[in-house]
Amino acid sequence: MTALELIRALAHDAAVGIVITDAMIDLPGPAILYVNDAFGRLVGQPPGNLIGLSPRFMQGKQTLRSQLDTYHNALTAGVRFHGYLTNYRGDGTMYRAEIDCRPLRAADGRVENFVSFEREVVRRLGRPMTGADGRYVPASVGDDQIADALRSLGVFKHLWNGLQI
Ligand SMILES: Cc1cc2nc3c(=O)[nH]c(=O)nc-3n(C[C@H](O)[C@H](O)[C@H](O)COP(=O)(O)O)c2cc1C
Known part of the structure; x- marks a missing residue:
């Protein structure tokens, strides 16, 4: 069983959005698998409509190029990207996405795929804390069976000095 097959099986009913791509970072990649x-x-959009597209289909006018450059650099370096992007839905409406994207490696260390956990976040009410991590809260909270597994993987946790906080 590959890591990809395992994630597919576990991800099916998860409350959080999960997207897996191939490892081709530059255009026309990465392709959604x-x-x-x-x-x-x-x-x-129906999941079947998204297979083969690049995740760039979610980008629009207010998606910041500087954040995409940070994302691109993380993919190239084979490290995790955690951040907040402005994404667009099929009907053109905009939403703020918290994204935690990680490389999936073969036994020999080669990056074979990327997996991204994505959820909608909204601005926190009241005085914002410093930094994007304090500024947003999830639009809804999933408490399904894989929520615990995601927690133990530190998904959506901000990393500070290598420590998860
Ligand atoms: C698994 C995965 C999920 C992604 N999800 C998003 C997303 O939700 N929104 C977005 O704007 N970019 C997303 N991207 C990033 C784009 O595909 C692309 O890598 C980014 O625009 C930076 O590359 P570029 O400089 O070639 O555009 C995702 C990438 C991967 C590998």
Whole structure:
């Protein structure tokens, strides 16, 4: 069983959006190989319509190029990207996405795929804390069976000095 097959099986019913691509970073890649139902709901499109597309289809006028450059650099370096992007749904509506994207490596260390966990976040009410991590809260909270597994992987946790906080 490959890591990809395992994630596909576990991701199916997850409340959080999960998208898996191939490892081709530059255009026309990365190509979407799998999305779960929650990801389809997040972007307002049937999951089957998204296979083969590049995740760039979610970008629009207010998606910041500087953040995409940070994302691109993380993919190239084979490290995790955690950040907040402005994404667009199929109907053109905009939403703020918290994204935790990680490389999946073969036994020999080669990056074979990327997996991204994505959820909608909204601005926190009241005085914002410093930094994007304090500024947003999840639009809804999933408490399904894989929520614990995601927590133990530190998904959506901000990393500070190598420590998860
Ligand atoms: C698994 C995965 C999920 C991604 N999800 C998004 C996303 O939700 N929104 C977005 O703007 N870019 C997303 N990207 C990033 C773009 O595909 C692309 O890498 C980014 O625009 C930087 O590359 P570029 O400089 O070639 O555009 C995702 C990438 C991967 C590998």
